[in-house]
Amino acid sequence: AANFAGAATELATAYKADTGHDVQITTGSTGKLYAQITQGAPFDLLLSADASTPERLAAEGHGPAFPYAFGVLTLWAPGMAPDRDPTVTLQDVAVRHIAIANPELAPYGAATIAALKAMGFYNAIAGKIVMGQNIGQAFAMVESGAAEAGFIARSALPADAKGLIWNVSPDLYPAIRQDAILLQHGNDNPAAKGFLSYLVTPAAQAIIARYGYALP
């Protein structure tokens, strides 16, 4: 998944330092990668942004799948005071557009909708919603100033981000579980299997956590 690319690169570097195995990383939207995998793409493993795609792949004979990280949904409104109430902020007229990831495509998007509904004012702000195809595009919309607020991945937030930053409480949305799965193409590749095992080591988990993910 695109949102995990930064972390994955660092993991690969660390893995190489440990084992000497080179891991090549291909990023893309999960849907695109799925289409490619079913058409015989030479990928060994998939770090998906969701759980359903690996599940589907497992049903088609790939596998096994297991979670490697949980996404953290964050509201970011760079122009607002850090201590403002997020609920009030979202309904403020000064916030004309709220960027989210496409709920059809990205688990973060689906999580955002769920959280807004749970908070009870989804209908009030539905007209303000603009969608990026993924969390990266939603972030771009906020970053550029085009949208005054947006729901993004904690992992995407730069360290020096200003303004209102609010990690949505995890009980407001279903867990954004990101699963990894070993693909058929990687069955004979020990390095692929090794990397999968590496993902759940404490060293790897530390890296993942540093990138703003919750751990399984």
Added chain:
Amino acid sequence: MSGVDLGPLWLTLRLAAIVTFLLLLLAAPLAWWLSQTRSRAKPVIEALTALPLVLPPTVLGFYLLILFSPKSTFGAFWVQATGETLTFSFTGLVIASMLYSLPFAVQPLQAAFESLGRAPMEAAAMLRASPFDRFFTVALPLAKRGFLTATVLSFTHTLGEFGVVLMVGGNIPGKTKVISIAIYEHVETIRYADAHVLSAILLVFSFVTLLIVYSLNRQAARITG
């Protein structure tokens, strides 16, 4: 497979029609100027007009997003002047698409104008036609084939492209969600059957439109001899 929502199709057609129309309005004088000028700036402008094609659409969209956003000077000016933001609006889509399809309009028109040579324009000048007059009554009709190419390329490109549109438009149903985004979504969400249906509709519709355009053009050419 759910019922197919045709809203994005109409939105797309409206967008493509408006973009193509405005683009031709804008590109014709630019292409004409390029074809006539002896300015040393000519190759520079020519190279610039081709540049929108070089960046990946999403990336171009990203930069346009930054340019259009109310935080930028241009975006702020626009908000002040019109009360609307350019981002996430149909107007913004139109401007972004125009920029992106600019090369498809300018280049064929310029080529057509250049192939005219000076003779017909000189002849028109000797019939008391002002430069403006002869542009409309001689250059434009004689560059008809260039207009056809420019129109077809701009229109179809606007139909199909979505990278720029997605970034700048924000995929708002009924406002900025065009058909290309809809098809893309279906593919990404593995709803292939829906994708096939929408693609087929778009393809058949486009094919029929193009067929009509080309058949009319052929008849016109035959009459002209």
Added chain:
Amino acid sequence: MSGVDLGPLWLTLRLAAIVTFLLLLLAAPLAWWLSQTRSRAKPVIEALTALPLVLPPTVLGFYLLILFSPKSTFGAFWVQATGETLTFSFTGLVIASMLYSLPFAVQPLQAAFESLGRAPMEAAAMLRASPFDRFFTVALPLAKRGFLTATVLSFTHTLGEFGVVLMVGGNIPGKTKVISIAIYEHVETIRYADAHVLSAILLVFSFVTLLIVYSLNRQAARITG
């Protein structure tokens, strides 16, 4: 911001150069045929050649992926004939990009050929030039401006497009990861600084290339008078 990897740039240039070259080879005879034929099939073929533009690139890529995959008849045949799969290979990228940029090559060339009229070809025939001969020695040179347009549009479009390429090529570094994908990735993964650097490199490089092309063209035109 990490050190910028220029590998994708060279890969892209190779791809764009090969695609443009092959595309012109393919498009020139097709455009010529279209410009000369009185066949009733002409408008149909014309409409068909414009269709690749209509589908969103990713979606077109999706269908090409299905067509190229070893599971399809065509893909299987290819594997048998060459031992390679078309999907996720450079060859596959070339074919996919050619298909996608086809309209940009065919349309300007056809317009250029049509604007020639019959007079120069008749003159060449009376100088003992066979149809083949006169195509190369008269039609092609006189359609130079159309070739310039076709080349610039095909080349820049191949530089910038990534939807098709991403789908068919699978973004494999050194093999199918072109610069447009790299920039796209940087934007998507919020490595904006890297994206800016790569975009700037691509833009400057393209601008300089285009500037050189247009300046040469201008000089040639001036000599030709």
Added chain:
Amino acid sequence: MLTLDITLRFPGFCLQVAQKLPQTGITALFGRSGSGKSTLLRVIAGLESRATGRVAYGDDIWQDARHFTPPHKRGLGYVFQDTRLFPHLTVAGNLHYADRRARGLPGPTRDEVTAALDLGPLLQRRPQTLSGGEQSRAAIGRALLTRPRMLLMDEPLAALDEARRAEVLPYLERLRDRIGTPILYVSHNMAEVARLASHLLLIDAGRISHAGALQDLLASPDTISALGVREAGAVIHARLAAQDDDGLSQLHTSAGPLYLPRIDAAIGTSLRIRILAQDVILSRTAPTGLSALNILPATVTELHSGSGPGALVQLRTGDELILARITRRSATALDLAPGTPCFAIVKSVSVAPGNIGKDRAPTAKL
């Protein structure tokens, strides 16, 4: 008065003309292929922006160091050597294009032009389907409908056959007389020039070598070398005196009566008759029993022997000067010298119809 003082340089060619042209009547521009005729017309029309110098039409300055009137504001008509009809319009459309932009200006109507140039059957046709001569006629018609202050014509009749020329020429003459539009006329055909023009410009390698009233130039042995021997000839004035029953017209000239095949004009009309030097035979004694009707008493005024076998004799007959081109052998045999009285025999039918022009109003001096 069209005043020119211009320079235009091409690689290997330089047009340099300082000249005044009359603003009435037809001025012929005559010169060899490549001598700069078309280029001069283009400069006058304002189509050569690289030309430097000064162009003024009456009080209007069209071009000088600071000012340049664009072509479409000069009010000129131009018949291009290569016609340049608009391919996207029919012949009617081409005519209409000019007509519409010249509404309200004095000049011929669309119907008049169509009739005079016999364009009726061609109106609905595209230029690409016309024959060479048909294109020329349409281009002339279009230029006339511009109702110009001055008409520039670049070999307009070169693609026409004799019969067509004989139809178109009188129409141009009528226009000249009725509308008074001055015409600058490029031609290779001296018969055409002599019939139409009142003034003549001879251009050679980009410079005007001779300029003046047609009659003076054609009767001057001096100009002959520039014109080429075969075109030498004089133009004399005549008045139509009577129309005889057997189809001949009787003309009155200061030299005596002249008989020509019937000229369709009113009795009393002033005419200009061209007599080619090579159509004149000289005799010392009054000849009898000849089929030639016109025998004019004359006196030799000048005798020029060239390097070739010919000699050019200038004669005064009445008030007029005419030229005769004979062989040196004959000049010797007849013992001709300035002052010698003799007879000039002019075959009536050798005065070509193309060389009869209706005289214009008093000729402006160059």
Added chain:
Amino acid sequence: MLTLDITLRFPGFCLQVAQKLPQTGITALFGRSGSGKSTLLRVIAGLESRATGRVAYGDDIWQDARHFTPPHKRGLGYVFQDTRLFPHLTVAGNLHYADRRARGLPGPTRDEVTAALDLGPLLQRRPQTLSGGEQSRAAIGRALLTRPRMLLMDEPLAALDEARRAEVLPYLERLRDRIGTPILYVSHNMAEVARLASHLLLIDAGRISHAGALQDLLASPDTISALGVREAGAVIHARLAAQDDDGLSQLHTSAGPLYLPRIDAAIGTSLRIRILAQDVILSRTAPTGLSALNILPATVTELHSGSGPGALVQLRTGDELILARITRRSATALDLAPGTPCFAIVKSVSVAPGNIGKDRAPTAKL
């Protein structure tokens, strides 16, 4: 023998020609503007695929119901009315284009053509920068370098001045004589035609109205109405007998000696001399003291009075028939009738240089 039996219909025009053309010498195609001359040439060249019927050149069938030889395989040269030089090539490039594709075929070399048409100074120029006449010359040169089996020329000299024509014509004649390439030559200029051609086709409204040996047609009062009065005239054979000191050439004809301005040819050369009917004066008595050197004894053979003031007299002088155009008044005054003996006075210089042609080998019969 080029055998034609073809039909081509345009809206409002129908070309219908069944005709054999000789495969040697120059055949002139003469007719009014719009009569179908260019169209006929295009049909022969194979450029009008809509034409139906049969075209055969000798034994080669170029077109019939089943077969169509494409233009580039017919081995023809074509000088188009609108020149059609390639704008992307220089003049040298245009010549080379033809030359390269005709390697090894008999015909003039590039240098010869360049010299003959004075193309040297133009070689590095683009066609767009050439004057009208310069373009014509380059187009002629290009067609010659195709070294064709037959040359089709559509008014090739219309844009040239007299002096240029006088340079180009002899070169075409030399080609005709040396290489023997047959030429089908469209022209509006009867002097050109009479000088060059051995055969004549008169075309009118898409049909051939007269066809035959030039000499027969020009001397036949019958053809005159088709040609227009001014072009009537006869061509007679002569042999160059002597070059006199005073620049005259003495010719021997069956009618007696003729004196003409110097002709550059070897003593003994066969020549064809055109005498326009209107350049002949008749006298009942032998005239004396005239500047005209050529006085031929003759007998009237036919007398045609037209509706106009003129009369056309056919005369036998020696073995030749010549025509004289005089007024009816003179015919009556001189009491002319078939059988009347008289004298034909021909001004030596009135036989234009353009009307002297070197005679070809025996003329093929139509």
